[in-house]
Every structure is written in structure tokens, then in C-alpha cells.
Amino acid sequence: MVVKREEAGSKAKVVRLAAKHGKKLILVSLAGLIWIQPVALLEPFGKSAQTAYAAEGQTVRLSEENITSGAKLVKYQYTTTRSGKQVKVLADVIEVDLSNPYVQLDVMTGKGGQVTTRQSVEGMAKETGAVAGVNGDFFATGGQGVPMGAAVSQGELVTSPAQLEGMFTFAVTADNKPVIDRYGFSGTVMAEDGSTFPLTGINQESYKTEPDGSYSHVNKMFIYTSAWKSEERPKASGTTPTEVLVQGGIIQQISYKSAIVGTVPSDGYILRAHGEAAEYIMSHMQVGQRVDTSYRLVSQTSGQEVDPSGFKMMIGGHTLLVDGGKASSFTRSTTSISGSSAVARTAVGYSQDGTKVYIVTAEKNESSSGLTLAELQKFMTSIGVWKGVNLDGGGSTTMVTRPLAETEAELTYTTSNGSAGQRAVANGLGVYSTAPQGALKGLKVSGSSTLMIGQTEGYTLKGYDTYYNPVDASGIQATWKADNGNVTWTGDGFKGVKAGTAQITAVSGDSKDSMKVTVLGGSDLSSLTPVTTYASLEAGATISVPVTAKLKDGRTVDVPDESIKWQFTGMKASVQDGVLKVESVNSGAKVAYATPTYDGFSGTPIVLSASEEQVWESFENVTYPVSFTGLPAEAAGTAAVVQGTGEREKSKVLKLDYDLTGGTGNKFGYAQLNGTTGKTIPEGATSMAIDVLGDASLNWLRAEFADADGKSVYVDLARPLDFTGWRTITVDLTSSAIKHPANLKRLYVVNLEDGQDERALTGSVSFDNIRFTAPVTDGGDGLPSVKATMVIGQKSMTVDGKKQTLDAAPVLKDNTTYVPIKYVLDAFGGQATWNATAKKITVTRGTTVLELTVGKKQYLLNGSAKQSTVSPMIVNGRTLVPLRLVSEQLGILVNWEKNTKTITLQS
Numbered sequence: 091m092v093v094k095r096e097e098a099g100s101k102a103k104v105v106r107l108a109a110k111h112g113k114k115l116i117l118v119s120l121a122g123l124i125w126i127q128p129v130a131l132l133e134p135f136g137k138s139a140q141t142a143y144a145a146e147g148q149t150v151r152l153s154e155e156n157i158t159s160g161a162k163l164v165k166y167q168y169t170t171t172r173s174g175k176q177v178k179v180l181a182d183v184i185e186v187d188l189s190n191p192y193v194q195l196d197v198m199t200g201k202g203g204q205v206t207t208r209q210s211v212e213g214m215a216k217e218t219g220a221v222a223g224v225n226g227d228f229f230a231t232g233g234q235g236v237p238m239g240a241a242v243s244q245g246e247l248v249t250s251p252a253q254l255e256g257m258f259t260f261a262v263t264a265d266n267k268p269v270i271d272r273y274g275f276s277g278t279v280m281a282e283d284g285s286t287f288p289l290t291g292i293n294q295e296s297y298k299t300e301p302d303g304s305y306s307h308v309n310k311m312f313i314y315t316s317a318w319k320s321e322e323r324p325k326a327s328g329t330t331p332t333e334v335l336v337q338g339g340i341i342q343q344i345s346y347k348s349a350i351v352g353t354v355p356s357d358g359y360i361l362r363a364h365g366e367a368a369e370y371i372m373s374h375m376q377v378g379q380r381v382d383t384s385y386r387l388v389s390q391t392s393g394q395e396v397d398p399s400g401f402k403m404m405i406g407g408h409t410l411l412v413d414g415g416k417a418s419s420f421t422r423s424t425t426s427i428s429g430s431s432a433v434a435r436t437a438v439g440y441s442q443d444g445t446k447v448y449i450v451t452a453e454k455n456e457s458s459s460g461l462t463l464a465e466l467q468k469f470m471t472s473i474g475v476w477k478g479v480n481l482d483g484g485g486s487t488t489m490v491t492r493p494l495a496e497t498e499a500e501l502t503y504t505t506s507n508g509s510a511g512q513r514a515v516a517n518g519l520g521v522y523s524t525a526p527q528g529a530l531k532g533l534k535v536s537g538s539s540t541l542m543i544g545q546t547e548g549y550t551l552k553g554y555d556t557y558y559n560p561v562d563a564s565g566i567q568a569t570w571k572a573d574n575g576n577v578t579w580t581g582d583g584f585k586g587v588k589a590g591t592a593q594i595t596a597v598s599g600d601s602k603d604s605m606k607v608t609v610l611g612g613s614d615l616s617s618l619t620p621v622t623t624y625a626s627l628e629a630g631a632t633i634s635v636p637v638t639a640k641l642k643d644g645r646t647v648d649v650p651d652e653s654i655k656w657q658f659t660g661m662k663a664s665v666q667d668g669v670l671k672v673e674s675v676n677s678g679a680k681v682a683y684a685t686p687t688y689d690g691f692s693g694t695p696i697v698l699s700a701s702e703e704q705v706w707e708s709f710e711n712v713t714y715p716v717s718f719t720g721l722p723a724e725a726a727g728t729a730a731v732v733q734g735t736g737e738r739e740k741s742k743v744l745k746l747d748y749d750l751t752g753g754t755g756n757k758f759g760y761a762q763l764n765g766t767t768g769k770t771i772p773e774g775a776t777s778m779a780i781d782v783l784g785d786a787s788l789n790w791l792r793a794e795f796a797d798a799d800g801k802s803v804y805v806d807l808a809r810p811l812d813f814t815g816w817r818t819i820t821v822d823l824t825s826s827a828i829k830h831p832a833n834l835k836r837l838y839v840v841n842l843e844d845g846q847d848e849r850a851l852t853g854s855v856s857f858d859n860i861r862f863t864a865p866v867t868d869g870g871d872g873l874p875s876v877k878a879t880m881v882i883g884q885k886s887m888t889v890d891g892k893k894q895t896l897d898a899a900p901v902l903k904d905n906t907t908y909v910p911i912k913y914v915l916d917a918f919g920g921q922a923t924w925n926a927t928a929k930k931i932t933v934t935r936g937t938t939v940l941e942l943t944v945g946k947k948q949y950l951l952n953g954s955a956k957q958s959t960v961s962p963m964i965v966n967g968r969t970l971v972p973l974r975l976v977s978e979q980l981g982i983l984v985n986w987e988k989n990t991k992t993i994t995l996q997s
Contacts, residue, residue, distance in 0.1 A: 160190025220520035239406010256422030277385030439478025456644030528555035618693025624774025724752025768833030
């Protein structure tokens with residue numbers, strides 16, 4: 091193929107998939123509508139058998155749902171034997187019918203269709219209007235985010251394949267045939283004098299070629315088009331570039347042994363050369379002359395040259411997995427992709443007749459253990475894959491699909507990084523609907539499938555057309571009802587009343603649709619934890635107390651405020667709209683507790699105690715790194731601990747100098763503490779005080795914290811910074827709901843784009859004496875000093891010489907002493923509560939909260955998970971706890987006299 095430069099310039103422009111494929115939301119007339127039930131109306135393609143068998147594995151088809159005309163999501167359970175044990179793995183497959191004229195596949199590339207940008211699969215799908223998608227090609231995680239293989243979108247070559255052995259690609263030809271093959275690149279540059287030089291590739295980053303291990307850009311020439319976002323073409327190549335800017339097929343600029351500044355223009359391209367290629371340019375090219383190129387993809391199995399325009403799409407992969415309906419030999423080493431380990435996997439293949447494409451993922455999460463590559467091969471053959479190739483997997487594995495009647499694709503299942511942890515990847519394989527507007531086919535009740543007791547959620551009706559694309563059904567009026575008293579209709583939604591399952595139904599005339607809703611009960615929970623662990627005990631204090639619950643199935647949910655009941659000890663308090671207010675403190679109480687409960691399940695208590703201000707950082711003896719970072723990349727500055735001046739000349743301060751004149755948009759200058767980690771702040775901190783030397787820049791001054799979940803919490807210190815000289819700033823932290831343990835990561839200046847000319851872009855601020863007000867958590871304040879003895883097998887206990895009766899005797903089992911803990915706490919201060927539903931004991935003493943569960947060796951100490959070698963047990967209807975484990979965590983010394991079988995406790 092010979093491509094003149096004005097043609098190549100247009101071919102190289104950024105592919106805007108959103109414009110090509112378009113999101114479809116169809117408006118329909120709703121008058122006289124007759125509803126059609128949406129369930130069980132599935133298009134007649136795909137395997138109909140419910141169970142298929144593979145050698146040493148069993149594949150069970152769990153469910154299927156149409157995504158769009160010609161594409162559906164099929165969920166499987168694959169059972170196999172691994173290390174002598176049977177394991178069950180969840181796999182999700184998008185089946186695409188290539189014979190359907192209304193569905194097509196394409197490559198999704200980073201952000202805006204440009205390489206070097208990276209984006210999550212969900213982000214790419216939403217940007218381009220894809221109805222489904224998975225992550226695609228392999229890329230160097232430490233590189234610029236460029237796929238290793240070829241990428242073709244709508245006949246346009248976005249990236250050429252890297253020269254690597256055994257790497258296969260998946261493609262769909264212009265006549266809609268699937269292909270899996272290995273491809274190389276062959277290209278030529280022709281100068282106006284008729285001389286030529288080989289082209290090595292298009293839009294590739296630097297790498298080492300195989301099998302020779304050469305540096306990719308040495309003595310080579312590459313094309314970089316506007317599909318390449320970065321100004322570095324490429325980064326860390328180990329070569330000095332000579333670059334040629336071509337627009338309209340005419341050389342506009344030649345930069346010898348230096349890069350041309352800026353990105354590639356949309357109407358042109360840049361030739362990037364080194365060594366011999368650079369010398370060719372200097373000998374044969376001049377500004378104003380024409381230059382032409384030709385390039386093709388070359389099949390490495392047949393040797394046939396192929397014009398990229400002969401493909402609708404192409405995406406790179408790794409080893410061949412399936413060939414001829416059987417597991418194939420791996421075409422390159424799989425060590426680097428954890429081939430023998432069970433991880434999340436992504437793959438693509440097609441059927442023997444070439445009409446169906448199978449886009450496959452294997453889940454690795456709390457519900458599924460992932461697959462080895464050998465297991466993936468067996469699963470793929472069991473569902474009908476004739477030829478298949480491995481795509482990037484592990485933490486990159488992500489699938490998004492558009493649920494029936496919804497308008498956008500969403501995460502199909504929780505990734506191995508968690509639902510909020512989608513990895514930004516180089517590209518993805520997208521599924522697109524090109525169907526026209528169709529008639530309304532059915533309606534679907536939409537809303538949450540789970541409710542908490544006391545929670546009210548709204549539900550809506552959504553519709554889909556004959557092509558299974560969404561339609562607007564907002565005008566339909568319906569009556570809502572439930573089949574039992576587990577939920578009740580409030581007029582605005584359904585409210586959870588009691589634990590159990592209910593069928594909710596929307597009725598309009600003779601038509602209706604239903605969905606199952608589960609009201610979660612206390613028996614569904616494994617933990618109930620408030621964000622706040624410690625708080626200050628003083629009348630009038632307010633504390634933000636959001637609560638999360640971990641379910642027995644592994645999910646974590648935010649519990650609505652109205653679903654929680656609170657129990658208070660040592661104080662009178664109330665909770666409204668998620669905020670706890672201490673109304674009064676009981677006489678003599680130095681510690682109080684606020685315990686959330688849900689349907690009989692008691693959660694981790696919040697410990698409230700007297701507070702004091704603690705100097706957290708004076709900057710006199712800093713042992714961790716302090717550094718400057720800025721946004722955008724052009725932001726400059728320094729951050730360092732230096733000797734103060736003026737009134738602070740005898741102390742050290744943290745000084746932040748910033749220059750935000752470079753770049754555009756919102757600008758930030760950060761003083762970063764301890765690398766990217768930060769430094770831990772006191773547990774339960776309610777306020778922060780900091781001395782600031784202002785520069786009257788009118789910028790904002792902020793602090794950034796990282797909470798226990800790794801989420802950033804931003805706190806304004808000065809908004810705007812309108813003073814000079816030293817000033818003490820105190821900020822309330824209770825409303826920020828910082829989940830502990832938490833770190834202070836950085837202090838920084840914010841210069842917003844809006845009204846930027848009114849604020850200083852350069853300046854200097856200093857910080858000193860950071861203090862936090864936090865509860866005193868030494869655990870022993872106000873607790874009695876007691877000596878007590880107990881004897882194995884005797885239902886009595888002596889406390890400071892006084893004997894009292896026990897309702898259960900201490901027991902010695904496997905060298906561990908078990909006791910009824912209530913009597914120990916009565917003597918030494920504290921209390922224990924028993925949750926019969928969860929078989930959980932919550933022990934509180936001072937500022938220590940200990941949670942133990944019968945039969946479980948894992949326990950919680952002040953909200954943190956710990957592991958023991960023993961666990962509580964039930965004997966004759968009485969719950970006994972391991973004495974040493976509990977007592978030592980509560981600060982009570984334990985002594986064991988073997989001869990007399992006597993236990994002595996002392997505090």
C-alpha cells in the first residue's frame with residue numbers, strides 16, 4: 091500500500107469512537123403500550139446445553155442476558171481439581187455474533203483514542219459508547235502505556251507490532267471474518283529524489299527486540315502520528331533523535347539530533363530517526379520536499395503481506411491458547427504472566443465456523459480463585475472456542491457490560507483490585523451496537539437488589555427495544571407492590587422492614603414486571619464498623635459516625651444512618667443524620683462507649699475518652715524525606731525543613747516555595763511528607779492546629795490525609811490565604827470522617843484556573859508545630875487495681891481476699907485456660923456483651939475493645955484484625971474465653987501455678 095502524506099495524515103488522526111459508534115437512547119410513544127416480558131427472550135445463537143465437560147473440568151452455564159442485538163453475557167462456573175482439591179471458578183463470556191449486522195468489535199485506546207494515555211476499561215467504554223468491553227493488549231507497566239502488539243481501528247493502523255517472538259493477535263477482517271495470527275511490520279520511506287529507507291514501525295515505545303535483544307530505535311526510523319499523545323517519542327530510548335515534521339505530504343521542519351518540541355499535529359506526522367536513519371534524512375531530505383511512505387502488516391505464519399485497511403479491527407495478545415478446538419502449545423514463555431498460577435485471566439477466541447467471537451474473563455476475587463493458563467485453555471474449549479489467544483490478565487483483567495435496559499456499560503464483577511481499583515490499561519476490546527431505533531420490546535424493574543432494615547430506596551422502570559438497546563420509559567405510570575411484609579411501599583420507594591426476601595412488582599394495566607429484593611439481616615453480617623474508632627469525651631462534642639458492614643459473602647456496604655441503632659455507656663448521647671452528639675457525661679466516667687447495632691448484631695464500639703492536644707511535628711528532628719511535587723508537570727518549587735527566620739530563627743520550619751507560572755488549568759504545589767506514604771496521625775484526632783507563615787497570595791492552603799482505605803481526605807486550612815506573618819490555624823476534623831489509622835500526606839497550595847489572574851502564581855509559605863487534639867488512649871486511666879485468684883474446676887473466685895461464686899468453672903484444655911469473662915471484668919473494670927446471632931463476645935475495658943467469635947481464631951482489637959492460636963468455646967451452655975488472650979490485651983497480668991492449678995490475675 092502506498093500512502094501519500096496527505097492521506098497518511100488523515101489516517102493517523104485520533105480515532106473518535108464515541109462519534110463513530112454513538113450511544114443510543116431511543117424515545118418512544120408510550121400511549122396504549124402493551125408490555126412484553128423481558129426475561130427468557132434470548133437470541134438464538136450460542137451453546138444451548140446447560141452443562142459442557144472438559145477433561146478434568148466441568149463447565150456449568152449459570153445465566154445469560156442480552157447486551158445488544160448480536161451480543162450477550164453468559165456466566166459460567168468452571169469446576170476443576172487443583173493441588174488435590176476441587177475448586178470452583180466464575181467465568182464471564184461475551185458472545186458476539188459476527189453474522190449479526192448490528193454489532194461490531196473495535197479497539198478502545200486510552201483516553202481520546204490516543205496511546206500513552208491509559209484509562210480504565212470502564213472509562214474507555216463510557217468515552218466511546220461501547221456496550222461491553224475487556225482489557226486488551228500487554229504493555230510495559232513501567233513504560234509509556236503503549237500496546238506491544240498491533241492495533242487497528244476501522245482499518246487505521248494505530249500502533250505497529252513490536253518485534254517479539256510468539257505474540258499472537260486477534261483481528262476481524264473487512265468481510266467480517268475473525269483471524270488469529272502473528273504479524274510483523276514492513277514499511278518504506280521514499281524521499282523526493284527517489285531514494286528509500288526502511289520504516290520499522292508506527293507509534294512504538296522503546297524496547298528490546300527478540301531474539302537478538304537489540305535496542306528498538308537504534309539506527310531505525312519510526313512514524314509518530316497524532317494518535318501518539320506524549321511529547322516524548324519515545325521515552326528512554328537510549329538514542330538521540332532526528333525528527334522530521336511532515337504535513338500535507340511536504341516536509342515542514344527537520345530537527346537534526348534533537349526532538350521537535352510539542353505533540354504531533356492532527357494533519358501530519360513526525361518521522362523519528364537515529365544513526366543510519368538520521369544520516370539518510372540529512373542526505374536525502376530538505377524542507378519543502380515531498381515524502382511518501384508505504385507500509386503493510388506481514389503474517390509471520392504465511393509470509394503474506396496485508397493492507398491494514400483490510401481489517402475492521404486488530405488487537406495484540408500473547409500466547410496462542412487454543413487451536414483447532416484443542417489446547418495448543420504455548421507460543422512463548424508464560425513465566426512472566428504467571429502461567430502456572432491461578433489468577434484473573436482475559437482471552438478472546440472464535441468458533442469453528444467463524445461466526446461467533448468469545449470474549450472471556452476468569453474472575454479472581456472473594457467469590458472465585460482465578461485460572462491457570464492450562465485451566466483457561468480447557469475452559470475455552472469447553473464452551474466452543476476453536477482458536478483463541480491470551481490477552482493481558484491478572485490485575486488488568488476487567489470486564490464491563492451494559493445491563494439490559496441501562497444506558498451505559500458498568501463493571502460486570504469485582505476485579506482482583508476491588509470494584510474501585512480498576513487498573514488503567516493501554517487499550518481494550520470493545521463491543522458496539524450499530525442498530526437503528528427499534529420498537530419497544532420490554533420493560534425492566536431497576537433498582538437495588540438489597541436493602542437494609544429501615545432503608546428506603548427508589549425503583550424505576552426502564553425499557554429496551556427489539557435490538558435490546560435502551561429506550562426511555564419514564565412516562566409509564568405503574569402501581570408498585572410487594573408479595574410479603576419484608577418490604578413496604580412508601581410512595582417514593584420500598585423500605586426494608588425485616589430480614590428476608592421479597593418479590594417487588596410494578597403493575598400497569600394488564601402488564602407487570604418483578605424483581606427479587608433481599609433485606610439483609612444481622613445474620614448476614616460478619617462485622618459492623620463505624621469509621622470513627624476513638625473520639626473525645628466531653629459534653630457538646632459532635633462526631634461524624636458513618637458505619638460500614640462487611641457481609642458474610644465478602645461484600646462491604648455502607649449502612650444508611652436510619653438502619654443503625656445506637657447503645658451508649660457512660661454518657662447520654664444521640665445520633666442524627668450520621669452525627670453523634672454527646673449531651674452529657676455520666677458522673678465519674680472517664681471512658682464511654684457508643685455501640686452501633688443492626689438487627690441484633692452489635693458492632694465495634696466507638697471509645698470516647700478525655701482528650702488532649704499533642705505536638706505531632708515540630709520539624710526539629712525530622713527523620714523522613716520531605717519533597718516537592720506539583721501539577722501540572724510544569725509546576726516548580728522546593729519543599730524542605732530549614733532554619734526559621736525572624737521570630738522563628740531558633741527553630742526549624744517546613745518551607746514550601748512554589749512557582750506555578752508554567753502549564754495551564756488548576757495548579758498545585760505540594761510539600762510531600764515521607765514519600766507517598768505520609769506520617770500517621772493520632773487515632774481519633776478531632777482537630778488539627780498548625781502555625782503558618784502566610785504570603786497573602788490569595789491561593790488556597792490545604793492538607794491531604796490518606797485514611798485506612800487509602801482514600802484521600804482533603805481539609806482546607808486557609809481559603810483564601812490572605813495574611814502575612816505567622817498565624818495559628820485550627821481546623822475541625824470530625825466532619826471529615828477520617829477512617830483511622832490515617833496519615834497526613836502533604837500540605838499544599840492550590841491555584842484555581844477560575845480567576846487565576848487575581849492570585850499569585852509564585853510565593854512561599856512555611857509551617858511549624860503541627861498539633862492534633864485526640865483522645866487519651868493509654869487504656870488504664872481510672873481502672874481499679876485488683877488481685878484475684880481462680881482455680882481450675884472450681885466455681886468460685888477470690889477478689890482482694892473476698893470469695894464470690896461463679897456460674898461456670900474455669901476449664902483447662904490443650905494447655906489453655908478458659909474462663910467466664912464476665913466475672914473478671916466485674917472485678918477489674920469493664921464489660922462484656924454477647925451477640926447470640928453472631929456468637930460474638932465484645933469485651934471493653936478502658937479504651938480497649940476486643941471482639942471474639944466462638945470457634946474463630948481471628949479477633950478484632952480496637953477494630954484491627956488479629957490472629958490467635960485459640961478461640962472462645964461453649965461448654966454446657968456457657969461461653970468461655972481464652973483467659974490469657976483476653977486478659978493480656980486488657981492490661982491484666984496473668985500468672986499460672988501448675989501444681990495447684992491456680993490462676994492469679996493482677997492489675
